[in-house]
Amino acid sequence: AVVSTQSTGDPCKSLMITSVRVYKLPLNEMYFTNLLLFHSYVVFETCSDTCQTEWWSLEKNSQCIALQRGDSKEKVRDYLGGEVRYNSWWYWRPQLVGKDLCVDISLAQVIDLIHENDELSIKYHGTTENCQTFAQVIFDRIAMSEKLYYGILPQLSTDLNRSWTGYKNPRPKNNT
DSSP, rough: OOOOOSSOOOOOGGOEEEEEEEEEOOOOOOOSSSSEEEEEEEEEEETTTTOEEEEEEEEOOOEEEEEEEEESHHHHEEETTTSOOOOOOTTTEEEEEEEBBOOOBBHHHHHHHHHHTTTTGSSSSSSSSSHHHHHHHHHHBBBBBOOOSSSSSSOSOOOOOOOOOOOOOOOOOOOO
């Protein structure tokens, strides 16, 4: 469950997100490709006021929105809830889709954005409101680059440009 940090003295307010990555995996071992059908999730790095680095993953599935923390990128990229994301020697490892530096945003602000947009109430849908859409929306809101693009096909969601109240991405505009 996502908990708002607006009224609490949450230490997440001092955790600034410095970089963001999106990874993908095939949905399961039966898929020999991850071209169109894949699970996607966000991994980001935070830095505290004391310059302590932590790694986080954030993802949506049909049951929940999961946020986990680890002391290394590999612990949140390769594992979910203590379980390895891939189980066999031949199965795909997480594949990097995109990475970027972040705008000036804290972990608390991301949690508040998820809460304010009522992301937990948005019903999971296989083609429009899924892990790929969620990862893309998160990346697009906190990364300095313009957009994450998955490659061959544009994202299928028709609601990708939904606005998150109280937050405007201050990334510089490309005037070319």
